[in-house]
Amino acid sequence: MGSDAGQDERAGEAQPRALCEQTKQMLAVRDGRDRAAFGALFDHYAPRLKAMAIRGGATPALAEDIVQDVMLTIWRKAAQYDPARAPVSAWIFRIARNRQIDIARRSRRPEPEALDNAPEPASGDAGAGDILGLEQEAEALGRALLALTPEQRAVIERAYLGDLTHSEIHAETGLPLGTIKSRIRLGLDRLRHELKDLRS
């Protein structure tokens, strides 16, 4: 994977690579209310969201209701999507988790305060490098997940699909969690600095 590593090192500078399809589609939904792009997002994420809901204990019929609810929430909250702060898969994962819990409990799950500044416009120079950098880290994260042993990967999946308690996560995921998280340290540092600027 020598060529990959070389690419990663250049990540912060020139960006010969384009944004991934889902990010472009999500920006088209946010900025243009683009239904074709939303349809493409549906085709990619709906089957994954259904699988996630079923893993979370939903029947197939309830899982479809949850998918519909989550996709509708994505459409309606699109204005809050900021690709410089979170990869599109992370943003959708968060919405899916929140909605699934809201529906199961019939009450709203406590969520952190939203940051009150507006998302970066997709075309802004300041945002473009950050967005690509974060995306490359999300891709590296995906590769790191696939590179784990099947057992380690199963534990990580169970942790993020809500199958493990905090003490089980503490006891069982230490090593693979570290591997996964080291892949997004750069993005985290950037996010931390951005948050600091925001408050100063």
Added chain:
Amino acid sequence: MNAITHHLPDEILAAYAGGSLDYAFELVVAAHVSLCDECRAALTAHEAAGGAVLEEVGATAVSPELRSRLFAELAGPEPEAAVPTWRRRGPYPAPVVEALEGAEPRWRSLGNGARQCMLEESARGSVRLLYIPPGQAMPEHGHRGLELTLVLQGAYRDASGRFGPGDVAVEDDDEGHQPIAEPGEVCICLAAADAPLHFRGIVPRLAQRFFRI
């Protein structure tokens, strides 16, 4: 506000991201992350890991009707926001204001000037606001499970150090511990536990019977 020095451990943030925490702890996590950029960034990292899992977890075919139902809904008018958006008020971050449904806390005395306001209590756990006058000790208590205490105003000290606004204490044992509020401001904390708190001493025990603490 002083810098936050006591943060949420990774496994609690991962459990919040994954959705396996109960309401009481979720409220403390949401309140702390509202105040703490460090933990907001860390939570985002866990959600990125969750997003990677979502991409790889597999795909279960959805029915064709789901797509048409969804697009029919998009064509309809967007409903007005059904839930109000809560804002931070005084020492209370928005998730706590939401738990209070926008009202002021309704304090009940615990004796010696200490007060509490129960926000939610069930067999699975409880979450409450505590109000400790300056220089006063919190009623001494032990517990069997996990306890998270987030300082919202003022500060306290116990055997493990000083906790100021935004700091969160994590107790996962049965050690009795006796936090004492620092002089100055009234100390207000958000405290969640997954087992009933066991206050030591006769007066707190009587209070426990009357006030369900």
